[in-house]
Amino acid sequence: MISVTRRLEFDAGHRIPDHRSQCRNLHGHRYVLEITLAGDVVDAPGASDNGMVMDFSDIKAIAKAHVVDAWDHAFLVYAGDTAVRGFLESLPGHKTVVIDRIPTVENLARIAFEILQPQYLRHYGRDLRLARVRLYETPNCWADCDG
Numbered sequence: 001m002i003s004v005t006r007r008l009e010f011d012a013g014h015r016i017p018d019h020r021s022q023c024r025n026l027h028g029h030r031y032v033l034e035i036t037l038a039g040d041v042v043d044a045p046g047a048s049d050n051g052m053v054m055d056f057s058d059i060k061a062i063a064k065a066h067v068v069d070a071w072d073h074a075f076l077v078y079a080g081d082t083a084v085r086g087f088l089e090s091l092p093g094h095k096t097v098v099i100d101r102i103p104t105v106e107n108l109a110r111i112a113f114e115i116l117q118p119q120y121l122r123h124y125g126r127d128l129r130l131a132r133v134r135l136y137e138t139p140n141c142w143a144d145c146d147g
Helices: 056-071 082-088 105-123
Strands: 002-014 028-038 076-079 096-099 129-140 139-145
Touching: 002 056, 002 096, 028 056, 028 105, 028 139, 056 105, 076 082, 082 096, 105 129, 105 139
Parallel strands: 002 076, 076 096
Antiparallel strands: 002 028, 028 129, 129 139
């Protein structure tokens, strides 16, 4: 078994409503998402992905389609944060993503994992698994969700 990792970046806003410090305010981050897949190397002479766990462009395409494009330049708001949610929904055309958990980096990593896991299995399915989603909130702070 071998693992491969693809890194993607996006910008998004959030707030942590109950936080004791600055993070209770509306703010944003340059997030970095790392997708790590583990599996067997494809042994299919003549196939485009021969010798790979999964083609990096396929890893990227799936992550972009299901997480990155949805969250990029959006405000990630907790469904229970009704004041901010109402404000964001009053802005015409604003890109707001309502989630069922407070948008800490820990919860966002878990949500990304939950969204992506079935997508990678559905795409390939041969002894391939989503091993880890790592989400950086800042260059020095991140959360890992392991499969």
